[in-house]
Amino acid sequence: MAHHPITHGRAGLNRRTILATGLLGTMAGFTHRPAAASETPPFRYEVTRSDTEWKARLTPAEYRILREGGTELPASSPLWQEDRDGTYCCRGCDLLIYSAAWKVSVPKGWAFFRHSERDAVLTGIDGPVPSYGMSPDDDTTMIEAHCRRCGSHLGHVLLVEGSVLHCINGTSLRFTPA
Ligand SMILES: [Zn+2]
The missing domain is CATH 2.170.150.20 (Peptide methionine sulfoxide reductase.)
Incomplete structure (x- = not known):
């Protein structure tokens, strides 16, 4: 689940596109972007016990x-x-x-x-x-x-x-x- 190939492919393309168009400097300060699917933390129950x-x-x-x-x-x-x-x-x-x-x-x-x-x-x-x-x-x-x-x-x-x-x-x- 955490390594969805399509997600990685899209992320790579986005990064290349940003580099190629010189937008990286503009984007650098923008930290509140939504997390990519591959960055979603795994589900955890609120109550866990050994x-x-x-x-x-x-x-x-x-x-x-x-x-x-x-x-x-x-x-x-x-x-x-x-x-x-x-x-x-x-x-x-x-x-x-x-x-x-x-x-x-x-x-x-x-x-x-x-x-x-x-x-x-x-x-x-x-x-x-x-x-x-x-x-x-x-x-x-x-x-x-x-x-x-x-x-x-x-x-x-x-x-x-x-x-x-x-x-x-x-x-x-x-x-x-x-
Ligand atoms: Zn319960």
Whole structure:
């Protein structure tokens, strides 16, 4: 990503063009230019911890799900049946992720939500990178959901009985009744 050949090519051309047209002196004092794509710093989660720190604050079962992308057994967390008003925060960093207002009762044993709080969830790809109908592997690809602040795995975004829902491990969340 950081070494996109087209970006480098364009940057080189720009520099040559500037040198050739004598604009370099004019440009030298202009420091607030936008950063080129190759200068964009790599994405970093706001909350980062060492593996040792994660293991110290999570149970082995929580670690397997939040940090290794595991999935809890259906109905193993009581949150799948939780129907009180309240909030659901990330177990890894306490960021508010879901509100009970958007919880959906689905009898499959995990916690389902129509959507997250704004800017709370990032997505990734679980399984082979999808080829959108060009490969039978598409059936095994899922949209993974994780906390935008600490990167902890939450669950998946799935089509459930005709609705796109967040299917979330109760283990990844901490519920606080209103
Ligand atoms: Zn988090």
